[in-house]
Amino acid sequence: MIRARVTGQVWSTKRIETLPNGALLQVELENGSSMVALDVLGCGVGESVLITTGSVAAAYFTKIKAPVDALIIGSIDE
């Protein structure tokens, strides 16, 4: 898993229908690169989070084939 810090939110009105509800949060990784992860925990900007990636992230959604390859799985206690 990867540690990252939430830096903002992304909105996408034109999107494929299987993208589940949940915030699309922009996060910055320790190496300075950034990515977008789906958040189901209600994290906010500045929060330190733990992210899982790839098909493991998509497998969290059991009712649909979610096109999600990055999911926030926890907020890191600081």
Next chain:
Amino acid sequence: MIRARVTGQVWSTKRIETLPNGALLQVELENGSSMVALDVLGCGVGESVLITTGSVAAAYFTKIKAPVDALIIGSIDE
């Protein structure tokens, strides 16, 4: 997921038969590298998009085993 900007389109006449219809768009990532993603949303050059990668991208296609490891899943509101 990764943020990227559409920079062009790629055509491939000689291709394997399971490659689904949809535009093959060249995109540039924030770190400057580029990749090709399948687009089913009708995005255009200059558009800021959100991409999912790996088997998660292929799973969007339910009727065939699509050899697609990068799919545009949304256009980012700007």
Next chain:
Amino acid sequence: MIRARVTGQVWSTKRIETLPNGALLQVELENGSSMVALDVLGCGVGESVLITTGSVAAAYFTKIKAPVDALIIGSIDE
């Protein structure tokens, strides 16, 4: 698989429910980058470990769909 050294532990009180028990260990890879891996072997700080990543890591957990994309699979004899 990747070689790494355990550098600490991460705690995440606010987490998704399918994250299995087991220590979340911070590890440093040979290239200097770091990641967090789930540990079921009881490894400690300073230990040299072997990590598997991606859905292969999640597949270790047979009873739940664990959102784990990095798992310590062995301690390297030194």
Next chain:
Amino acid sequence: MIRARVTGQVWSTKRIETLPNGALLQVELENGSSMVALDVLGCGVGESVLITTGSVAAAYFTKIKAPVDALIIGSIDE
């Protein structure tokens, strides 16, 4: 998917039995790194190709569990 140019061919007499027939082509990616991809289209040295990677590549082979994580899925029109 990734754009690359074919730079040569690789032969492997001692190999695991599930590696399917097809040329093992050495390709150079836009970032200068190289990899080996299985080719079922008959591409040649100098050709610009499109590559899919990971389990998506292996899924193309329906009759066997092919240990292939990089497959040429098209030749790019130039």
Next chain:
Amino acid sequence: MIRARVTGQVWSTKRIETLPNGALLQVELENGSSMVALDVLGCGVGESVLITTGSVAAAYFTKIKAPVDALIIGSIDE
């Protein structure tokens, strides 16, 4: 797939039980980074090998869910 050269062997007495038999070989990739791959072909130090990674590597093992994300699939003829 990735080309690499075998540089040594790794032993792991404390390991998870599903790690299959086979040598754990340290390999160096063309970009200078290193990884550990499972070897079922009997490769030796100095040998040039071809490696497949991710769940594709694990899929080679049909009787168990092997936590293997890197597998030597061939020795490269030199």
